Each structure stands twice: as C-alpha cells, then as structure tokens.
Amino acid sequence: MAKPKVIGVLTGGGDCPGLNAVIRAVSKTAINVYKMKVVGYLDGFDGLIENRWIPLDYDTVSGILTQGGTVLGTSNKANPFNHPVKRGGKTVYKDMSDRAIQNLRKVGASVLVCIGGDGTMRIADELADKGMPVVGVPKTIDNDLPGTDVTFGFDSAVCTAAEAIDKLHSTAQSHHRVMVVETMGRYAGWLALYSGLAGGGDVILIPEIPYSLDAICKTVLKRSRSGRRFSIVVVAEGAKPAGGDLTVKQVIDDSPDPIRLGGVGNLLGQQIEERTGIETRVTVLGHLQRGGTPTPYDRILASRYGEGAARLAAEGMSGLMVNMRGNDIGSIPIKEVAGSCRNVPPNSPIVRTARALGLCFGDEVKTKNQILAGTF
Amino acid sequence: MAKPKVIGVLTGGGDCPGLNAVIRAVSKTAINVYKMKVVGYLDGFDGLIENRWIPLDYDTVSGILTQGGTVLGTSNKANPFNHPVKRGGKTVYKDMSDRAIQNLRKVGASVLVCIGGDGTMRIADELADKGMPVVGVPKTIDNDLPGTDVTFGFDSAVCTAAEAIDKLHSTAQSHHRVMVVETMGRYAGWLALYSGLAGGGDVILIPEIPYSLDAICKTVLKRSRSGRRFSIVVVAEGAKPAGGDLTVKQVIDDSPDPIRLGGVGNLLGQQIEERTGIETRVTVLGHLQRGGTPTPYDRILASRYGEGAARLAAEGMSGLMVNMRGNDIGSIPIKEVAGSCRNVPPNSPIVRTARALGLCFGDEVKTKNQILAGTF
C-alpha cells in the first residue's frame, strides 16, 4: 500500500479535556515525521458529510495543547449512516456514508483518524468495513472503553470532581451536614470511584454495585454518632438501588413532571435527609467535568495517543484503536472494543482498597474479618 | 471601662471562605498585642446558649489561615432570642439571651466578636442593646452587607464561579450550546455580576434588573447568527422576570411537586432551548461557592478584619462592625447596617462597563448611542 498523503481527523461525541492535544499531536507528527498533510473536519461526522473542514498545519495547532474543548467542534448525534435530511418539511434519516467517503477522497485523505468514545468507534468500524481506512483514539471522561487501561480526559474529570469534593468538605464540616455529590458515569463508576477516593468521600455509589438506602444511612448515622461532623456521599449518575428502594425512573414515572426530578443525586439527598434527620445538600457537577484545561497527565496521554494514531495512519493501518497498557502505547482492533463497556468489577483491588479505607459502597459486604459496610 | 480580659468569638450563618482567617487574626492579635485570652463558641449562637466552647490559643489557630469552613462550626438558624426547646414532645421557642450573656460572664468574657452576615449582625445588635458588648465582622459571599466596600468570602466565591464559567466555555464552544450557570445571590447580584464579567459571560441576570426572556433570546440568537458558537448565561438564584414571563414561583405554585423544579437556572434552561432551538445546558454551582481555601485577597481581608475587631474589642468598644473603605479598615455602628441589603445599582459604573463590553442584562436599554442590549 502506498503511503497516504493526507490524514483526515475529526472529534466525535461529548466534549472532553485533551481533544486538542490529540489533534495537535496527530498534526505535528504527520507533518514532522511523515511529511503528510492533515485536514480537520468540523463538528464531528457532520462536517465529514457536509464537506466542511480546515487544514491543520503548524499555525493552526500552535498553542492549543492546554485548551479545553476541541477546535474542530464536535457533535453528539452525528452519524453518516443515519443522517437527518429535511424532505418536504419532514426529517428523514439517510445513509450518507458514501458521500462521507467521497468527501475524504476529494481532499486526498487515505485515512480518517476518529477521536471519540464508544459511539464514534462503532461508526469508525462501519466506515472501515466499507473500505475506508480508519484509526481510532479512545476518548471518554468515563474511562469505560474496553481495550485500554485508561482513556484521555478521565484524569482531568477526576481532578475537577475531586476538587469539588475538597471544597464541599469544608462546608459539610462547618454545618454538620451530609453532602451528596453527583458525578457523571451512566454505565460505569470509575469517575465516582476515583474522585470519591481522592476526595476522601465516605460513601461511593456506582452503577456496578446496587445500593441500599439502609446501608448508606447506617454509615452516615454511625459517623455522626462517633463524632464525625459530616459525611460525603459521591454518587455516579447511573447508580441504582439494589431492591427495596425506589429508582429515579420509578419516581419519574410516578411524577407528573419528570424533567424536574433531576437525577439520583437529588433523590438520594431527599431520602437521606428524611431517613437520618441530618441536613443534606446536593451538588450536581454536570458539565463542569467535561470542561477546562486538561491535566498534565491527560496532555501527555493525549499527545502519545495522537502520535500513535498518526503513525498507524501513516503506515497504512486501518480498523485499529490506539491504546495504553502499563506505560506502553499500542493498538487493538476496534471490532474488539466497539459496543461494549468496561465496568468497575465489584471485587476489583481498588474497590477492596476503598473498603479497607472505610468507604461504604452502599452494600453490606461480609469479609472474613468483618462486615465491611457501615463498620468504620 | 477596664480593659477586657477575655474575648468570646463565634461564627454564625452560612459557611464562607475566610472564617478561619478571622478567628486566627482575632486570637493572635488578642494574645500578642493585648495579652488577652480568647474563647471560641461552637456552632454559632447554639454553643453560646449551651455553653460549649474551646480556648483559642496559638496552637489552636496555627495552620488554619488557609482552611475553608470554620473550626468553630456554625449554625444557620441559631438565635438566643428565639431558641427551640423541647417541652413535653413539642418544640417551643424561648428567649435564652440571658443565659447566653451569663455564659459569657462565666468565662470572664467582657465582649463577644460575632463573625457573620445580616442575621448575625441583627442578633449581635440585640445583645448589645441588652448590655453585652459586641463587635461585628461582616461575612457573606454575596457581598450585600451595607456599610462596607466588600465582605470577606466574596472574592473566593467569585473565583470559584469564574473558574466554573471558564470550564463551561470550552464545552459550550465545542458543541454550539447555550450554557446557563446559576450562582448564589438571592437578593443581590454582585456574585453573578463579578463572576460573569470575569468569566466572559454574554448574559448576566441579577435580582436588581428584571429580565425579559425576549431580550435574552435575542442576544443568544444574534450571537449565533454572527458566527459565535456559544453563549454563556450567568444567572443569580434571585433573578426575576420583568413582566410577561413566568417566575420560578409561579411555575412552582403551578407544579404538584415544587421541590423538584430547582431554581431559575433550570427554568431558563428550558425556556431558552424552547425559544431559540439551541441546545442548552444548566449548571447550578450551589455549595461549591461556599467552600474551599480562601483566595489570598480574602485571607488578607479577613486577617485585617480580625485584627481590627480584636482592637475594638480590647479597647472596650461595642455595637460596631469593622468595615473596609478604599484600603482602610474602620468601623460603623451595627445599627446602621443591620436589616438592610446592599444591592447592585442598575445604573452603577460597573454595570455600565459590562454593557459597554457587550454584555446583556436581559433588559432593553437605550443609551444616547444605541440600544445596548442585544446589540453586540
């Protein structure tokens, strides 16, 4: 296969710290090492379908390493295989993947680097199946992509969440309060787990370990009785009760105005205050976790991913996603990872560490030494 | 009047960065300069009524300068003139102010330094009227106490809010979004105004300038049409519509489940998205604004207030609140400030500056040069 002369790049899915660092590294590597040109499609796959792009040269990517967001823009819902088109006042969905590939050919791009999460990887894989070479770069603040030890953006999101928990500590302590902090994490609890551990949380609730309101309140009350002035409850937005307790969905289905409930954080806030009688406040971190300058860790990881992706692209590879194993950048077939989710194993060492430090996961776990939950 | 030998100190009302810096400065000054002792009452006026206190010596206050919260604890609702007492299963409210004063006499305190906001100042004033010498220190992240240029805690809250707005910028820009950020500020808009200015917000909504949804959406749409990819709307929790639009209260009164509405931020998020068709996301900063280590500015201001309060206390003064005018620490009778609120004058120079920079306040203002709102 002849060496490609042009690399196309796009960023898909939700915003994430480090996107610009990947874009910069792909571009610099392609230009420096492989004497290639790089074009960046605007607003994710939408720009690819609509042939909107900018050249990515040294001047364009200069100074973007530390910037949050993506200079290319992104789109949450864009999909060349299912693109909304207006037809006589109606919106119909059409397969525009041929046009997307034509647009790449038009600018001479022989390969497309797709920076994104699971949704983006799935689309990338389909494009590869249609004969368009693609290389993937794993991005998600949730850290739930399989096939890699870590995704870029995660460390930055953990920092934002942990810093928020640090701030709430002082308020909780001054007022004898329970502070509930809701982090992102619809399917996987990595962000809640890591930020809870780093922020010194007392209870961590993640989708992988269904919680019991009883266990949570026992921990809160035990802390209160033993003279601790506060408890910090870190809850992933996807956390769910184990059995007897109401889910957010149930409360929503039961509510005439579901949009207002918010999420599990607000629900727990009400429930904990009612059951323990201790004043409880809720903070939903929301989009703060996606924004801001990436941490040095993420800048380096994103740069390494970007260099790796440019190398794979320049060498004519396709259908691979760059990944990190230990300290090594490598790659893995996108097919092996697309469509699945890397969850927190409930018995993983880091959960055991958290339990050893006295954290409660909202369950009641017996170990050979003791019932861990609610015990310290 | 003989020099007092013991100073009592307490912190009242909501948590605020810099409380510990005041406690430290009062204590160090009293010990160093006036050879006095200091006792700190726990959990605000509750500790005073219940005679719970700790000695504040060099070791107690060492290292607390940079800590958020208050080592003394605080209470939002405590009031010696209206203290809840259990009587035969019921809660009745009693005047315990005599006991509070007795408790002060018991430890030899001839003066009480009250660090707090408007509520605390009112109680302090009543105690002074009963013959108990008091000195006040103005605290509020809202900066809405009259009689002083600035309260400690405000700069720290502005920093937290501005940093959040900085983070949301990248996400807004990457996704073509409107980002609504709700700050604290029930009665006064200083925090929204300053953090909006510092964070480069596009629309700032404050209680002092009733907003029109039309004006907001015009600004948002004009920005969108002129190629700006995003708009940042900073809204104080106490912002209210001017006329035709629904208030949060109306929506709440209309709702079978008012607790879930949240506040004006969520309401505006829905309304702006509906009216403009641009994806809109809401972040409610909440208690993050009260927490965290104080900024250097607040550490210095709080230290100066604390030193000033200790000096007034040592010199036998009463009924005064320390204040800041320009660069000078002075004092003002508590009576002149208690019970009133310092608002943002709608025509103040800093509002004019914000308008000149192109910010929209949700109104439609004609100046001699142009209609300012929604124009740029």
Add this chain to the structure above:
Amino acid sequence: MAKPKVIGVLTGGGDCPGLNAVIRAVSKTAINVYKMKVVGYLDGFDGLIENRWIPLDYDTVSGILTQGGTVLGTSNKANPFNHPVKRGGKTVYKDMSDRAIQNLRKVGASVLVCIGGDGTMRIADELADKGMPVVGVPKTIDNDLPGTDVTFGFDSAVCTAAEAIDKLHSTAQSHHRVMVVETMGRYAGWLALYSGLAGGGDVILIPEIPYSLDAICKTVLKRSRSGRRFSIVVVAEGAKPAGGDLTVKQVIDDSPDPIRLGGVGNLLGQQIEERTGIETRVTVLGHLQRGGTPTPYDRILASRYGEGAARLAAEGMSGLMVNMRGNDIGSIPIKEVAGSCRNVPPNSPIVRTARALGLCFGDEVKTKNQILAGTF
C-alpha cells in the same frame, strides 16, 4: 474637539496578567459604544516607531480575556525619544517621537492608549506634551504606581506568590527548615507584604523597612525553641539591611563573579543558615509572578480600566491615567504620578496588622505594649 475615529493602543514594560483584558475592553468599548476603530501597535513603542500594528476588532480580542501576556507583545526598553539606530556598525540613540506621532496620524489615530508602568507613563506624558493626545492605564505587578489604590496584575502576582508559599509550607514543616522566598519588588514591598500575609509567612522583608539579620535570626530561633518546626521568610528583591549587615551589592562588589550571586534571597539563605544552624532553602519566584491567567479580580479591574480609558479617549481627553479609588474608576493627570513610586508606609495599618499577627519585619519595634519583633 471632534470625536476621534481611531484609537491606537500599545502595551509597554514588563509582562503582566491582565494586559489582554485591558486590550479587549478598550477595543470592545470603542467599537460598541463609540463606533470607533482600534489599532494595536506591536511590541510596545517599538511597533509605534516602526509602524507595525494590527487592527483590533471583535474577532481579534475574542477569547483573550483569560490569557496571560499580551497579544500585542511588549518591549522593556523601547522609547521613541531615545531609539537605538544602527549607524555604520554603531548604535546611536535618536529622538523618533515625530515619526511615532506621524505613524499615529497615518492610521487616523487621534489618541494613543498606553498600558504600562512608570516608564510607559513618562513616555506617554512626553508624547502628550508634544501634542499627541494620550490616555494611560496603570499596570504593574508591584502595585507601586501612585495615584491609584491598586494596579491590575498585582492580585494575580500575589496569588502566584502566596500559592508558592503555601507549597513551601509543607516542605518546611516536614524537614525543620527555614524557607526563604524571594518575590519581585525592587522599590516597593507590596507584593512581599501581601503574599507573606496571605501565605502565613513568619518574616517579611521589604525595601521600606531595612532589616537586621539579628532580628530575623532571633525570630527564627524563638520559633524553633517554642516547638515550631519551620519558619517562612518572604523577602522582596529590593530589601536591604539596616546597617551592620552586608548588602547584596557589597557582596557583589566583593565578588569576582557578581552575576552569580543572584539576589538578596540567596544571600539571606546563606546568612540565616550560618547564624542559626537551621537548614535553610531558597526559592526565587522570578518570572512566575508575571505569567499565567489573571485572577478574576484582575480581569474585572483590567476590564474596568479598559472601558474607562476608551471613554476618556473617545471624549477627547489627554494626559490622564485611569485610576481606582475605593470601588470607583476615575482618572488623574499623568504628570502627577509619572516618575514617583508608591511605597509601603512603614507605619501603615496593614503593617500594623501584620505585626499584630506576629510577623517580624526584620526590625525591632517598640510599641506601648511590647517589643513587637521577635516576640511571638
């Protein structure tokens, strides 16, 4: 006087956080409110002499509010009245002020906004004397310009220095060490004083209060004997000994290789370690204090200054520098401020506060209550 149609802007002297915020505010105000155009000269007065400039429109100034440095570049030594010109292999200095004014006329600028410190104000004043209208904006991280309560950049520099002192605390405490931190401040001690107060320093040495090595070491030893594990000495680069001790200059004059001595921080580090026997480490903060994103306080101050300067410029004023008094932006004739320095009065209230908190200024001060230095 007819309304000016074009405003020229330049930034002079050392780098300072907030320069871009002023540039942005001048430009936005001029465009929004006065329908004027703005041109920005590159690299300070050098660009003015050499007619190098860029137009400052909405797109140019968009997004620069939070950036450190200056998008226009600056020059420390440029001076149109004394400009170096190569003549036959030699450098001669010529008065190029006529050309500078011609260049302004060429682009239609009827006024020049000069953002800078004392040196820049002096040049601005000379240009005004030659008939070229100028407006000044006071900039210096040293906060030593007279005629204003505060200069922009100071709060950011204090934050950087205080944060560094916070970091050094942990190391000092873990190791039983004296930590000497040298801040900027050749003539005035505001930066050392404020960051020392905010960082909880133990000794603060400023140019305005000559120090005695004896007093410093007494304080350090007294702390050590009373069980404090560390001492933090914050020293302005311009601090000088009172009498018996060697100055940096004397040591330099005595040294065959003066450039290597560094400054007063290193000298004190050696002297304190020798005299007290306590391990001492020195950190010279240097250019860190000039860099980085401005604090919210400085972004607002700079924006207010910029709006004020644009207003004065648009109204045909000249020879004025914008200033801050209390919370009010106003102006003052440049003539009244150029060439003088605002120092820390040794008996100012804030120095008294610092002494009351137990800080030592390296002197031995008797008050009616006690000898303050070295006493606590």
Add this chain to the structure above:
Amino acid sequence: MAKPKVIGVLTGGGDCPGLNAVIRAVSKTAINVYKMKVVGYLDGFDGLIENRWIPLDYDTVSGILTQGGTVLGTSNKANPFNHPVKRGGKTVYKDMSDRAIQNLRKVGASVLVCIGGDGTMRIADELADKGMPVVGVPKTIDNDLPGTDVTFGFDSAVCTAAEAIDKLHSTAQSHHRVMVVETMGRYAGWLALYSGLAGGGDVILIPEIPYSLDAICKTVLKRSRSGRRFSIVVVAEGAKPAGGDLTVKQVIDDSPDPIRLGGVGNLLGQQIEERTGIETRVTVLGHLQRGGTPTPYDRILASRYGEGAARLAAEGMSGLMVNMRGNDIGSIPIKEVAGSCRNVPPNSPIVRTARALGLCFGDEVKTKNQILAGTF
C-alpha cells in the same frame, strides 16, 4: 508466623506530596481490616533510633489525605547504621541499628513500613537482613525507582512544573524570549520530560541524553527565524553537555565562589543568551516541586500503596516493596531494586513521541526520515 499486633511506620528522605495519604491508608487499613495498632516514628529513622513516636489512630490520620508534607516529619540523612553521636565535642558515627530494632520491639511492633526513596529502601533492606521485618513503599518525585511503573509524588511534581511552564509561556511570548526552566532530577529525566511534554516545551534536556549547546541554539534560532516569538527550554538539574561544552562542575571548579553558580539552568541561560543574542531568563523551580497538596492521581496511588503495604505487613511478609504494574498493585523484593536507578531510555517510545512532536533533546538524531533535532 503469628499475626503482628503493631505496625511501625516512618517516612524517610525528601518531602513528597502523598506521604500523608500513605500514612493514612496504612493506618486505616491496619485498624479497619486487621484490628492492629499503628505507631508512627517522628523524623524518619531519627525517631526510630531515639524512640520518638506517636500513635496513629483514626483521629490522627483524619483529614490528612489532601495535605502536603508528612505529619511524621522526615530526615534526609538519618541512618540507623551510621548515626552521628557527640563524643567529647566531636561527632562520631555509630551503628545504632540494634537500638532501632529494640525500640520497635518495645512498642510491640513486629514490622516496620518504610516510606521513602532509594536511600530509605537500602536501609530497610539492611534492617530486614538483621531480622527485622520491613515493607517498603516507593516514594520519589523523580520517578526513578526501579521495580514499579510509577512512584507517588511524581504526578504532583509534574503538575507543579507544568503549571509553572504554562505561566512562563505568556511572558516568553510577550517579550520574544527564551525561558529556561530547571526542574529537579539529578540522575533521571522523567520529571523534565513529562513536564516539558505537558507544558509544551521546545527543548528538553535530561541526564540520559547529553546535550550539545549547538543543537539547542540551532533549535532556538530556527524557531525565532520561522516567526515563533519564544522558546521554552526545560532542563533537569542533572543534565550534562555531551562533549565540547563546559559542565557546571567545570565552571564551578574554575570559579572562586562555586556556591553561587547555582546549577545547569543558570549556566545554560547565560550560554544561550550569549550565543543566540536572544534575551534569556531562568527559573529554578526548586522546592516548589516537593510541596503542596497531592494531585488526585497521587492521592489514589498513595492510598493504594498504603493499603497494600498494610496488607503485606499484616500477613507477616518482609523485604518487599509494594509496586504498581499497569493498574495492579503488587510487590517486589527490595533487594532487587535498592541501589539502582530507573532512567529514561534514550530510545523509549515517549522520547520518540516527544521528537515526533518537534521537541529537541539537545542532540542531533538521524532517523530514517530526517534529522529530527532542530528540524521543526
């Protein structure tokens, strides 16, 4: 072997962010999971020799997770096998290891957890050889301990250094300057490499790749000629010239006053300015890199190490150091790691990534595609 009832803990060597997080995790795990007691020796091995210790219970370790430094104190030079003792006015060095072990027996400690770097591991190993069970926890901001992917403290130091480089960027850019930043790293260049990559440095000089002044200046001049306004040179304190250039040692040996030279950063600053004619400024980060609150990454890593060490200790293991491989905490015999240094392999993937991004390592490297240094 019977289960140990008491664990001894100490921190040795230089200060490092995360020490308190390890102490907390060891203590909480021992108390929660193994029902053991923990004693903490003060000031490293000095406290062990002199039998100075404090009990580490829940209250002692509460709230220290986020604090920099070590609540136990540390000592750089303490060594029970070589302890200084005053004898008739002289200092002689004695083997006090028997007493150290006796002291451990006295408090019932059957195992000692040593948190430290290479020096501490060597002493720990000797104690193990004498029959005293020990468990090691790898600590160093230099990240140069073999046997583990990463040491705690490194991420925090990288953050401090990268943040400083971020700040210097704005100043460099505003003034057309070269900024030299000296980081720690006497033997290994990890800190300079990672912070240089994260901060967007242009030249990175590490001990493992000897530099040529020529190559550095070529890169600086090439950047200047191509319109880049600045260059950032990040240099590890242990970086050395390849051949023709003077070393710091040579300049020191040649200097009548060696202490004043400072280090390689200052030397390079002078040399680069002389050779390129571009204004150059030097910042030596020094002890800032050891201080401050640990990053979330380090808090988690330190907590995991602490839990792992407590587990090994409770299970009666000895002679092992906990380590990290990929995402897994494990252990390795101290003997295999003590006394050696983990360096940056000059051909490691991350160096290749840095070169691909255009960074210069001060050498002239030919690859199959191009001469990399000084090329972009």
